[in-house]
Amino acid sequence: MTKSKQLASRLREVILNGTWIANTNIKDQIENLDWKIATKRVESLNTISILAQHVHYFVVGIKNVFDNGKLEIRDKYSFDFPAIESQTEWEVFQKKFWNDTEKLAELIEKMPEEQLNEDFVDEKYGDYLRNIEGMIEHSYYHLGQIALIRKIINA
Template sequence: MSTLNNAFKGEPWYGISVVKKLETIDWKVVGTPPEGYSKSIAVMVKHMVNWRVFVLNKLRGEPDFDIEIDSDQDWPLIKIANESEWDGLIMELRTTQKELVAILRQINDDFLKRKVPGRKYNFEYLVKGIIEHDIYHLGQIAIIHAIVKKI
């Protein structure tokens, strides 16, 4: 769980954490992808929220909850019209992180070896996957942010 928290809001070895990066981004640049990119920063953050919701549902034992890859549920269209909406999206990400950490604190290592309902992998793989997912999209967000700051 320390790796999950560290990648999200700590000081990971590779640089800045998810939350620390998002806090550096002006809301005015999150809604539009730069030329040559199909996704905005806001869409990526909402995507990260949605996959946290997926993990939460699976940890709660919901076999039927799913997200279809490349669907609107996977990559929802989201518009950010003001700073309050951007702050709300970041809060949504923080809230799902808190819920995830709270659930993980209640389970033991044996639970992590169990198969995820409706999947072919176990919970340990799923939890490690959300960490990797965050880091992957953090890199994309950092690249897009670097581009849009110069525009």
């Protein structure tokens, strides 16, 4: 299996369908969660919906680099989202999250191996490999938070 295919598989694993590292994935944690639970604040922690939207923000940002060569996301905006105010909004968001993740995984799979070592938009951001692996690791970090918040809420 090529490195590109391995990376695509790891992305799908953490967000869509895996259980190898954490015995769960983001989709498994939030797919059947009521929007009121997903938006419930626990002390000063981010809500489950905010964490999911945050991960999605980076998925879309990296996907856009593949699509148009531009990095249009900024860390300072990565937690700024309109409130989810209904089950329908929560489900629409999730569908977009799953679709964007799958599209990004497909782009990564098709990526020539040489491109993994090329600059990601600009030399200061490192190469494609570092950014893709970083996004996967970052997603696992927030998956852990989501799982812990669910346990606190008992959802």
